Amino acid sequence: GAVVSQHPSWVICKSGTSVKIECRSLDFQATTMFWYRQFPKQSLMLMATSNEGSKATYEQGVEKDKFLINHASLTLSTLTVTSAHPEDSSFYICSATSSYEQYFGPGTRLTVT
Amino acid sequence: DAKTTQPTSMDCAEGRAANLPCNHSTISGNEYVYWYRQIHSQGPQYIIHGLKNNETNEMASLIITEDRKSSTLILPHATLRDTAVYYCIVRGYNTDKLIFGTGTRLQVFP
Numbered sequence: 001g002a003v004v005s006q007h008p009s010w011v012i013c014k015s016g017t018s019v020k021i022e023c024r025s026l027d028f029q030a031t032t033m034f035w036y037r038q039f040p041k042q043s044l045m046l047m048a049t050s051n052e053g054s055k056a057t058y059e060q061g062v063e064k065d066k067f068l069i070n071h072a073s074l075t076l077s078t079l080t081v082t083s084a085h086p087e088d089s090s091f092y093i094c095s096a097t098s099s100y101e102q103y104f105g106p107g108t109r110l111t112v113t
Numbered sequence: 114d115a116k117t118t119q120p121t122s123m124d125c126a127e128g129r130a131a132n133l134p135c136n137h138s139t140i141s142g143n144e145y146v147y148w149y150r151q152i153h154s155q156g157p158q159y160i161i162h163g164l165k166n167n168e169t170n171e172m173a174s175l176i177i178t179e180d181r182k183s184s185t186l187i188l189p190h191a192t193l194r195d196t197a198v199y200y201c202i203v204r205g206y207n208t209d210k211l212i213f214g215t216g217t218r219l220q221v222f223p
Contacts, residue, residue, distance in 0.1 A: 004156075006156075032209055034210070034211075036213075043200070043213045043214060043215050044151075044157065044213040045213075046210065046211070046212060046213075049209075049210065091154070093157070095156075095211075097209045101159060102159070102209060102211055103159070104156035104157045104158070105156050106156050107156050109154075
């Protein structure tokens with residue numbers, strides 16, 4: 001099946017700094033990628049839809065200036081958490097669509113100290 | 114997209130069939146039922162999906178009632194590695210978006 005990777009798998013950063021998370025579709029081209037956030041013991045929450053070559057579409061309540069999404073190619077989307085704060089600590093998961101099926105990455109655990 | 118309702122948790126003995134129910138009473142005619150599972154601290158894994166007919170693959174079977182208001186995911190011979198949170202999701206035919214509910218935490222015990 002299709003493989004989606006994320007890098008890094010975990011990151012610790014200081015409050016006020018920015019962190020970039022990469023999502024790659026390894027063996028297929030994805031015109032659409034999604035970004036989710038998951039807090040402990042909770043379900044996945046869709047943050048935004050990322051389309052190659054165009055601006056991301058953010059879900060209600062997600063700050064687009066804080067969570068910058070770039071989908072520069074058909075195999076790469078990045079999520080940058082700007083001016084991170086401890087409340088941004090979470091598990092960030094991306095997914096990519098191929099033939100109407102959605103394949104998920106392994107997730108990135110962000111801890112902001 | 115239609116909302117789904119699932120039990121919070123279920124237990125199943127290893128080797129037995131695990132039957133996970135899902136209620137989606139407001140589903141419309143062109144919406145699909147998808148099942149994913151998430152093993153602790155990993156990304157979700159696709160299991161199966163269907164529109165109105167029952168479906169089977171190497172992982173599971175999906176039984177959809179005739180009125181499509183509910184469905185059941187069946188893992189025929191549960192193993193300890195099937196312990197996970199199972200999500201039932203209704204997806205519109207013209208969208209790739211998946212909106213996750215709370216899911217069912219399945220615990221398989223020896």
